[in-house]
Amino acid sequence: MTLVAVRNLTRIFDVSKPWLNRVVERRKKAFLTAVSDVSFDVAERSVYALVGESGSGKSTIGKMLVGLLPPSEGAVKIRGTDLARETDAAKVDAVRRDIQMIFQDPFASLNPRWRVRDIIVEPVASRGGETEGMAERLLEQVGLSARDAGKFPHEFSGGQRQRICIARALASEPKLIVCDEPTSALDVSVQAQVLNLMSDLKDEFGLTYLFISHDLTVVQHMADRIGVLYLGRLVEEAGPDALFDDPKHPYTQMLLSAAPQLDNFGRDVPPPTGEIPDPINPPTGCAFHPRCSIAQPVCSRERPEMRDLRGARVACHLAE
Amino acid sequence: MNEPILSIRDLTVEIPTRHGILSPVKGVSYDIGRGEILGVVGESGAGKSMAGNAVIGLLSPPAHIAEGEIWVGGTRVDHLAGEQMRRLRGKEIGMVFQDPLTSLNPLLRIGDQLTETMLAHLDISRSEAEARAVAALEEVGIPGAAERVGSYPHEFSGGMRQRVVIALALCAEPSLIIADEPTTALDVSVQAQIISLLKKLCRERGTAVMLITHDMGVIAEAADRVAVMYAGQLAELGSVREVLTRPRHPYTDGLMGSTPLASRGKDRLHQIPGAMPRLDALPPGCAFHPRCPHAQDRCAENPGPRIEDGAGGVACWFPMTREAVA
Numbered sequence: 001m002t003l004v005a006v007r008n009l010t011r012i013f014d015v016s017k018p019w020l021n022r023v024v025e026r027r028k029k030a031f032l033t034a035v036s037d038v039s040f041d042v043a044e045r046s047v048y049a050l051v052g053e054s055g056s057g058k059s060t061i062g063k064m065l066v067g068l069l070p071p072s073e074g075a076v077k078i079r080g081t082d083l084a085r086e087t088d089a090a091k092v093d094a095v096r097r098d099i100q101m102i103f104q105d106p107f108a109s110l111n112p113r114w115r116v117r118d119i120i121v122e123p124v125a126s127r128g129g130e131t132e133g134m135a136e137r138l139l140e141q142v143g144l145s146a147r148d149a150g151k152f153p154h155e156f157s158g159g160q161r162q163r164i165c166i167a168r169a170l171a172s173e174p175k176l177i178v179c180d181e182p183t184s185a186l187d188v189s190v191q192a193q194v195l196n197l198m199s200d201l202k203d204e205f206g207l208t209y210l211f212i213s214h215d216l217t218v219v220q221h222m223a224d225r226i227g228v229l230y231l232g233r234l235v236e237e238a239g240p241d242a243l244f245d246d247p248k249h250p251y252t253q254m255l256l257s258a259a260p261q262l263d264n265f266g267r268d269v270p271p272p273t274g275e276i277p278d279p280i281n282p283p284t285g286c287a288f289h290p291r292c293s294i295a296q297p298v299c300s301r302e303r304p305e306m307r308d309l310r311g312a313r314v315a316c317h318l319a320e
Numbered sequence: 321m322n323e324p325i326l327s328i329r330d331l332t333v334e335i336p337t338r339h340g341i342l343s344p345v346k347g348v349s350y351d352i353g354r355g356e357i358l359g360v361v362g363e364s365g366a367g368k369s370m371a372g373n374a375v376i377g378l379l380s381p382p383a384h385i386a387e388g389e390i391w392v393g394g395t396r397v398d399h400l401a402g403e404q405m406r407r408l409r410g411k412e413i414g415m416v417f418q419d420p421l422t423s424l425n426p427l428l429r430i431g432d433q434l435t436e437t438m439l440a441h442l443d444i445s446r447s448e449a450e451a452r453a454v455a456a457l458e459e460v461g462i463p464g465a466a467e468r469v470g471s472y473p474h475e476f477s478g479g480m481r482q483r484v485v486i487a488l489a490l491c492a493e494p495s496l497i498i499a500d501e502p503t504t505a506l507d508v509s510v511q512a513q514i515i516s517l518l519k520k521l522c523r524e525r526g527t528a529v530m531l532i533t534h535d536m537g538v539i540a541e542a543a544d545r546v547a548v549m550y551a552g553q554l555a556e557l558g559s560v561r562e563v564l565t566r567p568r569h570p571y572t573d574g575l576m577g578s579t580p581l582a583s584r585g586k587d588r589l590h591q592i593p594g595a596m597p598r599l600d601a602l603p604p605g606c607a608f609h610p611r612c613p614h615a616q617d618r619c620a621e622n623p624g625p626r627i628e629d630g631a632g633g634v635a636c637w638f639p640m641t642r643e644a645v646a
Contacts, residue, residue, distance in 0.1 A: 053507035157595055158364075187363035187534060187596075192578035192589035199588070214508065217537075221580035221589070258512035260537030262581060265561050271512040275477055 003176060003208050004042040004065065008074035011035040011060050011232075015280065032280050034060040036232040037074070039306070042210060042225075044175075047202070049211040049219040051255075052229035055276050058212045061229075062178045065210060066101050078176065097127070100169035104181035106161035110153040116164055117149035123172040138167040143197060159190035166197065170205065178210045183218060195222060216259045220244055228252050231279055231287040238312030248309055248319040251288045286317065294318055323394075324351035325495050325528035326375065330628070331388035331398075333367075333374050342599040344370045344383070346552040347626045352496070355526040357519070359543030359560065361533060361575075365596055367552040368532045372498045374398070375530070376413050377405040393495050411441040414489030414527075418501035420481035423488075424473040430457075430484050431469030434491050441492035456487040460517060479510035483517065490521060497522075500532045515542045536579050540564055545632070548572045551596055551607040553624070558632040568639040570612045606637070614638055 016022060016029040035057040042048040050058040063069040065076050067083045075082045081095045100123065103109040110119055120138055121131035136146035142163040153161060162182060169177050182198070183191040195218065201207060213219050219226055220240050228236045228249065236249040247253045254272045274291040277283055283290050289299035296318060304315045333345040345367040352358045360368045373379050375390055377400065390398040392412055400408065409415075417423045425433055434453035438444060444452070450469075457465035460483040473481060482502060489497055499518065503511040519542055522529050531543055539546050539560060546563050548556040548571065556569040567573040577590025594611045597603060603610050609619035618637050627633035 053509065159595065188536065188575060189363060189578045189592045190595065192580075193591050195580070196588055196591060216508070217580040255508060258509045260511070260515070260535065260541045262537055262540045262564060262576075262579060265540055265564075271516040272509040275479055275510065276507070 001044040002041045003044040005077040006040050009038045009071050010073040012072045030280055034232050038234045040227050044208055045206050046224040047209045047211050047222050049223035049226045051219050056229040057232035058229050059180055062180050062212050066099050066178050097172055098175040100174040101178045102165050102169050102182045104184050106158055106165055112153055116151055120168045120171055142167045159186055162194050176208045180212045231282055236314045242311050248312055248314045249316050250292045324353050325393055326352040327391040329389045332386045333370055334386040335383045344552050348554045349628055350547050350557055352528040357522055357529040357531050357543045359531045359539035359546040361539050362549035366549040368549050369500050372500055372532050376409055411492050412494050414494040414497040416485050416489050416499040416502045418504050420485045423485050426473055429470050438491050456491045460487045479506055482514055496528045498530045554627050556634045557627050568634040569636045570614055571608050
């Protein structure tokens, strides 16, 4: 069952200078395409991961999914409801209730002046729901103690704060949780604890995760389906085994070979060349062609369409 | 190992506070040889950066070196006065920090920053320094170096900026570079470029590198030897291959188990219960014993044995003897 259907999603930001500067300096308006024509489906009770480097648009997609940003074009449909265009407020509210988000920085996402109890029940309390004993129950579910409900966020370590964020996300009994780099700010051993907790909760509550990360090993560990983003475009989508054993897009191949590996002592491979291009003036055709080792003239002319290839979807003219 | 460039012996850093004296680094000893990369790995608060700062004399008061010796290229540096230390810093020891933007002066062209550094430390003319600045930028792989010397730091991307910082650290030809999380702020593909650059420079110039990071993958690929730190103490020291495939300290073992690995598939990750103790609440005995699966009475009573030889060892009463796991 498809829970989330993302169709031709595009987000363009206006990054122009103020109008007076434009007139004086004779500049045109500038637009940054953060997400460009991205389509994918997230099945219910699965973990869909978006990976990419900085500027690939993964967080922007996450924000559009939860409704924090309206799409410029295309749509996000959650169980058939398009949050940005649906006019029936009751329907929108019902879907919104099913979506929660966990952010990267657990130090910035908890109000320092609120007690943990108030932070956790807020998603329910703001809708006038019954919250008696809820914070205590949720705290125990995420591996903290019920006594912690009366404390303030500063009394907790980074890993514990992220558990509080998870408890808050669970309070409204959501179906979908968008996790934006949930463990990037944590140490390895704490990351292991949080990832295990997230897996357990997923099974217990039948959750669906959209897991946004730059860390390939974490994604491989967590995801059922992985989408690789480059410069706002989905370049490849596959299951973890297919993606890691048989990457088809040259960018995925580059990313995998660049990722440090624990069993590659003193590896000496030529590192990837070049850097991510300027998203305000992206390359023509395939965005990856200036860095691609197998690029042909067609790559700079035509933007490749997503096509099916051995159990994966890949946007490359030449991948076989 | 040949004569070590850096030799730390029994280093203890203390911070006096109202609630007593804290020791973010306690009895740490290690050596780094010529052309060698020593990875210093540990979680936040393990004292890995503090040890690096002690070497370069950048401890911010009231933190100070309470005990131990630091030798750089045969000179003892831990008790040097401000002016002497300043000469040494940059000349003998180069430093690369995590955030390249904060370690460059935003108001100076990068060419000027490089020439300034060289004129301060080397006995050369300005024109020669300018020529060397271009050569240094070329060496770290900045395209169009001759034109880019006139650019300001903000005109570079993150990866390019980190290359400039490395050029800056190397331009006075130091014998030791301390790289504190040099790739943490960078993307994977850029990280691979920077690591490969560090390895190349280290090999070609024989510079010793202290690579401080929390990322085991970076250590595995870049370092020759690794020092694992926990709660200010050295838990294990040895060759990367030995330590990572046959960890002898239970903490190293737990750390390796916590790291998601391709070969492990989707099984549950191994968890180390609890969290690293705060410096003001260190448990008696071995600092790791409350979280250790193999702890016995002796561990709670006696602090673990210290690694005194700078070459290798394990600070555990009951080191693991398991066969290779990887």
